[in-house]
């Protein structure tokens with residue numbers, strides 16, 4: 001029994017079917033499959049993991065940290081391979097990511113990042129000099145090939161179709177209220193199951209028994225009209241490439257298969273009591289800010305129609321450390337807390353949960369995120385104050401850096417709280 005029809009739930013179903021086609025698999029989904037973050041994200045299928053390599057090393061030791069990094073890098077290819085194997089056309093192209101360094105502080109941070117990656121020897125990061133990049137004021141960039149651009153809704157809806165064709169049943173418009181070993185209670189009745197996988201990610205905050213496990217943080221996006229080839233060549237972004245810059249408050253963009261810029265960022269505020277509502281998906285202030293940020297990033301951009309605007313919640317655990325758990329006694333497992341890095345990580349979670357549930361001890365089940373327990377978030381009002389203060393701090397950190405031209409003290413103070 002899988003609770004939540006996003007990529008975590010559906011990759012788990014897909015991988016379980018591969019390991020044992022006779023399994024009877026049911027997915028319970030409150031809305032429609034892919035309704036959550038999985039169907040509306042920025043399409044970066046990256047090797048990013050919310051906890052940095054240094055933070056993983058500190059907590060789990062060097063070998064475990066390196067194993068986690070290798071698994072993440074492999075997962076970028078695995079998503080493309082699995083989608084092709086399943087016959088899902090999701091515009092997957094592994095074009096890599098360009099992260100522009102747009103001032104001296106970002107440039108020095110970029111150099112440190114490349115040096116650090118080299119010392120670990122897993123992530124192949126390249127330092128690009130200014131003459132290779134076209135973003136405004138860019139001193140250079142960090143480039144990695146370990147990221148594919150894809151269309152998230154095509155992937156998750158395709159996966160739902162495939163697992164159904166292979167025998168799983170997906171019950172949409174079914175709200176899970178609570179669960180205990182062997183039983184799941186929904187608004188349409190009780191269901192019995194030997195194994196239960198909780199795959200609610202940001203939405204965990206809306207169910208009483210997991211309310212403080214993650215904090216739902218909103219990320220919002222815009223998509224421009226299609227741009228012509230001349231403009232794309234001035235931007236210096238090729239098909240399949242994704243881009244960002246070195247600021248503290250995350251932004252992310254991709255060149256879509258139909259030549260739009262899909263561009264998103266954080267900055268929308270956290271809502272009291274971890275509430276999630278369709279009203280929070282659209283915030284005009286944030287959409288205007290995203291549009292202005294895009295023009296600030298690329299001087300070559302002409303006036304553009306913004307044709308689409310949307311957003312959604314992602315799940316932030318208290319220590320910014322994603323996890324997979326499974327208890328063979330109770331038969332209950334879960335995965336999530338990917339912060340904004342779940343598009344690929346859900347696939348790794350699905351493969352790992354399938355190994356755990358079918359009782360196979362593998363390299364995946366030995367990865368350090370397996371069995372990791374993040375602390376709970378504080379009750380309100382502390383959660384509200386802390387989360388919104390954190391968002392303000394990240395905005396302030398970028399302003400501080402611009403003014404002082406030094407690494408932000410605010411960002412440094414926040415680093416341990418954000419998985420760094």
Ligand SMILES: Cc1cc2nc3c(=O)[nH]c(=O)nc-3n(C[C@H](O)[C@H](O)[C@H](O)COP(=O)(O)OP(=O)(O)OC[C@H]3O[C@@H](n4cnc5c(N)ncnc54)[C@H](O)[C@@H]3O)c2cc1C
Nearest residue numbers: 004006007008030036037038041042044176201341342343
């Ligand atoms: C705007 C945005 C941009 C992002 N960009 C990127 C990106 O570029 N790259 C990246 O790696 N990650 C990105 N992310 C994060 C990524 O999308 C998520 O980490 C990932 O999709 C999580 O998948 P999931 O299946 O665990 O959760 P979800 O996709 O959120 O699925 C959970 C499902 O549970 C359902 N549900 C909720 N409550 C109940 C209930 N009570 N009963 C039954 N079902 C319920 C929901 O409807 C939903 O379908 C982004 C997220 C957002 C919101």
